[in-house]
Amino acid sequence: MAGIFAAWLHEILGPNRSGLEEIIIPIPLASARMKQRGYNQVELIAAALASMRGQPHRPRALRRIRDTGSQVGLDPGARRRNVAGAFQADEPSVESKVVLLLDDIVTTGATLLSASEALLEAGAVRVFCLTVGFAAG
Numbered sequence: 001m002a003g004i005f006a007a008w009l010h011e012i013l014g015p016n017r018s019g020l021e022e023i024i025i026p027i028p029l030a031s032a033r034m035k036q037r038g039y040n041q042v043e044l045i046a047a048a049l050a051s052m053r054g055q056p057h058r059p060r061a062l063r064r065i066r067d068t069g070s071q072v073g074l075d076p077g078a079r080r081r082n083v084a085g086a087f088q089a090d091e092p093s094v095e096s097k098v099v100l101l102l103d104d105i106v107t108t109g110a111t112l113l114s115a116s117e118a119l120l121e122a123g124a125v126r127v128f129c130l131t132v133g134f135a136a137g
Contacts, residue, residue, distance in 0.1 A: 002041070005132050006048035013053070013100070013130070020098045020125055023058045024050040027103040027115055028087075030067040045132065046102045055100075061093035062101075062115060079110035087118040095123035106131040 016022050026046035034040060043059050050057035065088045099119050103112055106129070116127040 002044035002048045005045045006052055009045070009049055009102075009130055009132070010052045016053070016055070016098075018098045018126070020096070021056075022053075022098045022100055023056045023061065023094070024053070024100045024102060025058050025062050025094075025119070027101065027111060028059070028062055028064050030064055032067055042102055042104050045104070049100075049102065058093050061090045062087055062119065063090075076108040076110065079108050080113070083111050083114040085114070087115045089118045089122035089124070091122040094119050097124055099124045099127045101127050101129045103129070103131045105133045105135050107135045 024046050026040060026042040028034075029037070029040045029042075040059075046059065047057050064086055066086045068082050068086050101112060101115055101119065106112060109129075112129040112131075116129065119127050
């Protein structure tokens, strides 16, 4: 399914018009979730999308520095607190770049906001958030 979702996102995005290098970064899973699942579905989609767009895929440019509990059942404020400060970006990978930050589902946007803040603090010029779906939350 990664290729199908990537093709759909590629069609929505259109060409890079920023004039700056765009890199594609997936939201990293918490280590416990990664061990449990064995793969990060968002990373698979990001890799396929990067290939279609001819852009760098940088799955290691953003990492979770703190495992976060599940967001399921949390209200918007609790979600923001749960992921606040949970991410750290690799400055050399993102500095002066436009980042296409990819996640599978957005509910309140707390995860994307926290990750975007880390990317901007590390020198990204702009961060665009892409998701495959939206869940009312």
